[in-house]
Amino acid sequence: MTRFVTRRLVQMVVVMFAVSVLTFLIFNVIPNGDPAVRMAGKVPTETNIEAIRQEWGFDENIFVQYGTTMKKVFTGDLRSYFTQLDVDEEIVKGIPRTFSLAIGAALLWMAVAVAFGLYSAMRAGRFADRFLTITALVGISMPVFWIGALMNYYLGFKLGWFPNGGYVEFTTDPVGWFTHLILPWTALAILFIGFYSRVLRSNVLDTLNEDYVRTARAKGLSERQVMVRHVLRNSLIPIVSLWGLDFGAVLGGGAILTESVFDLQGVGQYAADSIGQLDVPPVLAVTLFGAFFIVALNTVVDIVYGFLDPRIRVQ
């Protein structure tokens, strides 16, 4: 197990390096023209451009440029030339908001999807199953910016049941934090609930046909024990890995739409706003951090998978 974990961690570092090189190339090398001009924003002045060129080493060779870029991103020495704000500080400010959204939504979609998927599988072919299938398809088909806007308008603005967008710190007002996040959580979770409950349903149906489930029944276990210990446990393994990946993807940029619709001011919305202002440094930093986060979470998922399914560890 130690060897397995070590190998995964080494792989993670290699992938992160590759990601950083790619991001650097995409932002600073591949686009035509002077990177300093792009950095300087919408209305660049000659002095600004020259200063940026000096600062980032754009007149040096490509390796120095890479080194300077990474140094700026990771030492907190990155500044937006549009807002004049420190980029890393802005990101850190957005992280609790994005995490609140992603963690809550992930828990919600997992819990509901397990309930729906299991129920659907146990009623396979009957009315409840068909109803949930159609519901899931509808859920998968609704884009978050649409359902989010509808919820915000009807439940938030018209009926006033929920706050109409915005975010409250958990530490200042836990209840306000919760009520502000209910709609964003739901909007973000709907798509995943549809998808996950479908996957779980088919996993459960496959697992039910496994020989070891028959063995479990032959032991004289109750139907509940068979379902929980053998069927659900084994059906959840692929879902858990999917969950980790999707959670990483939501944190690494998937929440951009939800954050913007509900005005949560998280990292995603920061990235969206920066893109709108052609403000390159924040976009570069968010891209890099997002990618790193996804890679790190993939590694965690791999390791957890090794614990859940002992067969993975031997290779």
Next chain:
Amino acid sequence: MSGGEPILDVRNLRVSFSTEEGDVQAVDGVSFQLRPGEVLAVVGESGSGKSVTAMTLMGLTRSPNARFEGTAQFRDTELVNATDDELRQIRGAQIAMIFQDPMTSLNPVQRVGDQIMEQITAHGEIPEAQARTQAVEMLDRVGIPRAAERARSYPHEFSGGMRQRAMIAMAVSCEPDVLIADEPTTALDVTIQAQILQQIAQLREDAGVGVILVTHDLGVVADVADRIAVMYAGQIVERGTVDEIFYDPQHPYTWGLLGSITRVDRDRPGRLPAIGGVPPSLANPPEGCRFRPRCPHAFEPCTQVPDLEQRGASGSGHVDRCFLSAQDKPRLREVDGQVGLTTGSPSA
């Protein structure tokens, strides 16, 4: 050995499944008895209904598509019509089962010891530590070396033979009265087969367990079984003691099975003898004797279904479903000096 009142009495068991091709009569009027300490072998080819019969006794074939008739009396409980809860209490505790494929019959993500413990704790309030000791003991008893350590292994760390031993350890951990072994050696290589069969025979000797051994391999049963029931297309076509079946087989299907055993003590045949044709569709079984389309000896009476009754001279427990006269059979079943089924074209 065997003796006393039957512990399991199956009468006229019928199981059918509704499928897209219509109703499939998988088991069609099967009756047999099992006494304590007796090994009954149920032999037949794939699709003969032997596994369905075995699993039905455990209630493992129950589904909305299945229909059951007949009775299976086990002690005070009638298994076919028992409630799920009654069955659950019998399963594992009084009737245990070993399955064909030890590679897939253990849960891959649970430690072997835990799976045995689960069996032990399913039928009684036993503290975990005690259940664990018991599980290790069971593994030791079935010949797993360093049992305490191996109990912490996962199934993929076991060889096929070890997994089947673990299955046996699990099955007998609650000291059942009846053990149903569904092709327990089919997935194992020959040397391991012998060890596993030895293990099953030992259970019968030591604990007086009644064993139903389901197999397609007559060679496997010769050593361990007391009685044999030969199944074909959902019916028992012949039933008797091992000696009766091997030395005085009455049904042409049995002749075919016996003829297709390769034996090291005889000359190697140029071709392996086989029974011509394929087993009938159970959704649409042939009229009359089920074996008629493949039987080279079929004649007019075979369009009727023969009853399962004593026809030969060897004993009252030896019954078969064949209209051929007992006097003619010794001549008809002789092929090249041994028992076999002539390969002449079937006439019917």
